[in-house]
Amino acid sequence: MGSSISTGAGEALYRTMVRIRAFENAAEAASQGGVSAYGQEAAGAAKVRGPLHLSTGQEAVPAGVCAHLRTTDYLTSTHRGHGHTLAKGADLARMMCELFGKATGFNGGKGGSMHIADFSVGMLGANGVVAAGLPIAVGAAHAQKLLKTKDDITVCFFGDGAINRGPFLEALNWARVYELPVLFVCEDNRWSATTASGPMTAGDGASARAASMDIAATQVDGNDVFAVHEAAARLVREVRSGGGPRLLHALTYRVKGHVSVDVAAYRDAAELAAALETDPIARTRGHLLSAGVSAATLDAIENAARDEVDTALAIADAAPWPDAEAAFTDVQTTGAGQWH
Amino acid sequence: MSYSEAAVRAIQREMEADARVVVLGEDVGRGGIFGQYKGLQQAFGAERVIDTPISEAAIMGAGVGMALAGLRPVVEMRVVDFALCGMDELVNQAAKNRFMFGGQGRVPLVARMPGGIWDASAAQHSQSLEAWFAHLPGVVVVNPSTPQDNYSLLRAALQCGDPVVYIEHKTLWGLRGEVNEDMAVPLGKARRVRDGNALTLVSWSKQMQACAAACEALAAEGITVDLIDLRTLWPWDRETVLASCARTQRLLVVHEAVQVAGFGAEIAASAAEATGCRVARLGAPRIPVGYAPVLEAQSRVGPEAIAAAARKLLG
Numbered sequence: 001m002g003s004s005i006s007t008g009a010g011e012a013l014y015r016t017m018v019r020i021r022a023f024e025n026a027a028e029a030a031s032q033g034g035v036s037a038y039g040q041e042a043a044g045a046a047k048v049r050g051p052l053h054l055s056t057g058q059e060a061v062p063a064g065v066c067a068h069l070r071t072t073d074y075l076t077s078t079h080r081g082h083g084h085t086l087a088k089g090a091d092l093a094r095m096m097c098e099l100f101g102k103a104t105g106f107n108g109g110k111g112g113s114m115h116i117a118d119f120s121v122g123m124l125g126a127n128g129v130v131a132a133g134l135p136i137a138v139g140a141a142h143a144q145k146l147l148k149t150k151d152d153i154t155v156c157f158f159g160d161g162a163i164n165r166g167p168f169l170e171a172l173n174w175a176r177v178y179e180l181p182v183l184f185v186c187e188d189n190r191w192s193a194t195t196a197s198g199p200m201t202a203g204d205g206a207s208a209r210a211a212s213m214d215i216a217a218t219q220v221d222g223n224d225v226f227a228v229h230e231a232a233a234r235l236v237r238e239v240r241s242g243g244g245p246r247l248l249h250a251l252t253y254r255v256k257g258h259v260s261v262d263v264a265a266y267r268d269a270a271e272l273a274a275a276l277e278t279d280p281i282a283r284t285r286g287h288l289l290s291a292g293v294s295a296a297t298l299d300a301i302e303n304a305a306r307d308e309v310d311t312a313l314a315i316a317d318a319a320p321w322p323d324a325e326a327a328f329t330d331v332q333t334t335g336a337g338q339w340h
Numbered sequence: 341m342s343y344s345e346a347a348v349r350a351i352q353r354e355m356e357a358d359a360r361v362v363v364l365g366e367d368v369g370r371g372g373i374f375g376q377y378k379g380l381q382q383a384f385g386a387e388r389v390i391d392t393p394i395s396e397a398a399i400m401g402a403g404v405g406m407a408l409a410g411l412r413p414v415v416e417m418r419v420v421d422f423a424l425c426g427m428d429e430l431v432n433q434a435a436k437n438r439f440m441f442g443g444q445g446r447v448p449l450v451a452r453m454p455g456g457i458w459d460a461s462a463a464q465h466s467q468s469l470e471a472w473f474a475h476l477p478g479v480v481v482v483n484p485s486t487p488q489d490n491y492s493l494l495r496a497a498l499q500c501g502d503p504v505v506y507i508e509h510k511t512l513w514g515l516r517g518e519v520n521e522d523m524a525v526p527l528g529k530a531r532r533v534r535d536g537n538a539l540t541l542v543s544w545s546k547q548m549q550a551c552a553a554a555c556e557a558l559a560a561e562g563i564t565v566d567l568i569d570l571r572t573l574w575p576w577d578r579e580t581v582l583a584s585c586a587r588t589q590r591l592l593v594v595h596e597a598v599q600v601a602g603f604g605a606e607i608a609a610s611a612a613e614a615t616g617c618r619v620a621r622l623g624a625p626r627i628p629v630g631y632a633p634v635l636e637a638q639s640r641v642g643p644e645a646i647a648a649a650a651r652k653l654l655g
């Protein structure tokens with residue numbers, strides 16, 4: 001267990017991770033038979049439709065990072081954003097409603113999994129475009145600096161594949177040039193869709209590129225929630241106190257396929273087996289047990305998460321669909337009504 | 341006042357009125373390459389008139405983030421051709437944010453991207469891409485042709501709260517004209533420039549000048565034209581255009597952009613559907629703009645071609 005962390009805080013991290021896992025397991029089950037990427041026939045019976053990107057195995061990163069954030073801090077996310085959103089404090093049931101496409105979802109059913117957002121907790125949106133969240137994050141951080149919003153900061157999650165797109169480099173440069181309060185968090189899960197990221201990436205990845213722009217980067221075992229928590233504590237503190245941008249490079253693993261219907265047949269079974277040995281939730285449970293937390297306490301956390309998710313599924317099931325007219329709202333004010 | 345001075349004045353007034361208005365882009369501190377930000381950094385400081393790296397994706401994306409976080413950014417793209425480097429940030433982010441997130445977010449930014457043929461500047465500095473943007477749900481598209489309109493429409497754009505693609509013409513900066521600083525021009529309202537009965541002629545931006553010259557030539561032949569400056573492409577002023585078409589029963593749309601798949605087709609189809617009038621479009625051939633004068637001229641739609649198209653439509 002992490003050197004400085006209390007068992008109470010440890011339990012909180014565990015709860016965050018377990019809630020993410022339970023949410024995504026349920027979402028995955030509810031997506032069976034749904035629309036697929038990569039050419040499989042869509043049965044259409046699924047309750048969660050469309051591409052569903054699961055973060056199974058990566059839960060320690062959002063849990064460890066977001067534990068240091070306030071509601072007034074901003075967060076931008078990726079296509080794999082359920083964990084970030086929950087860890088930032090968004091309501092789990094409303095998120096399930098959005099995945100079901102219901103009117104009661106965060107976006108009224110207009111966004112779905114790839115566009116989960118809860119502006120009320122500073123979560124400015126998952127994004128269907130790889131690396132697109134980075135420039136938006138620096139803009140939000142730039143506004144925080146100009147508006148002098150106390151010591152609020154912006155955190156920006158992105159994958160290891162995203163660092164090969166221009167906006168990653170443009171955003172890092174921007175953040176450094178203006179000394180913005182932004183923490184970049186690379187969730188390095190070793191895969192970009194169905195292609196391993198390593199052979200597609202020149203140099204030593206996110207940290208090396210940050211270092212080349214004089215942005216201090218910290219590498220951490222992203223499957224060790226205490227290590228993530230501790231590294232993020234320092235980086236968030238430095239960013240909050242006006243130290244400028246920082247980058248956290250968290251090494252983790254994508255346990256599931258790229259999207260829920262992807263069985264990841266392209267992947268070496270030994271690689272997956274090795275990764276499963278370091279499952280962050282099992283590890284954290286072991287650490288907490290050896291630190292004296294009772295199994296009953298941890299079981300209760302898991303059961304509560306499952307109950308919460310079951311309730312969310314029922315709420316989402318019962319929730320109404322959006323009115324068809326909603327397709328015509330929130331497009332734009334000027335020129336709304338001139339649809340044709 | 342010149343077209344560029346009118347723009348400076350418009351932004352200045354909005355910055356005075358609203359502390360949330362900021363400007364960001366390349367070279368804006370020195371006034372912008374066309375003088376369209378002249379003096380603003382001196383007046384408002386480098387924190388509100390922000391010189392940026394050459395980084396269009398980041399400029400546009402940061403503008404989106406700033407807008408979401410409570411600012412009202414003016415995003416400078418230098419020319420419409422370079423705005424393409426920030427296209428995801430405009431098309432997938434700025435234009436979609438509000439809808440996709442169920443109305444949680446608003447992106448009140450104005451993206452200025454000078455358009456049109458810039459003399460002897462060849463294929464990557466002379467494009468007219470307004471139809472692309474008019475195709476995008478979520479954005480407003482403005483193409484002012486006069487100093488007054490540039491002043492009034494830029495202010496309206498800054499006040500409107502939706503993302504605005506604001507396309508000034510690259511060769512109109514020096515155009516001088518009266519500017520009444522109290523005059524408001526609403527977005528989405530066209531201006532009737534001449535009254536006539538023989539046909540309706542619709543255009544915008546720099547092409548208004550060629551159209552005006554064509555109307556003079558036609559008037560000498562006894563052909564009077566209802567000339568309309570559209571000013572805003574989205575939302576476009578259907579009421580004014582269709583009322584005119586219903587009266588004249590002839591519509592010619594002229595634009596500098598290539599003719600095929602252009603915004604002229606949208607207006608022509610709408611007018612034909614609504615009024616049954618005869619329609620014609622006139623734009624550039626579907627070729628990149630060439631460098632040598634003789635090549636560049638192939639992309640230009642001049643008064644003679646406009647008058648000829650009008651006669652043909654009448655014949």
Ligand SMILES: Cc1ncc(C[n+]2csc(CCOP(=O)(O)OP(=O)(O)O)c2C)c(N)n1
Nearest residue numbers: 080128129130159160161162189191192193
């Ligand atoms: C600009 C862009 N190109 C391609 C895609 C298709 N795509 C979606 S996710 C993905 C892989 C992204 O890899 P990474 O950034 O490492 O994130 P991960 O999926 O591993 O979490 C790709 C190629 C996209 N969404 N956006």
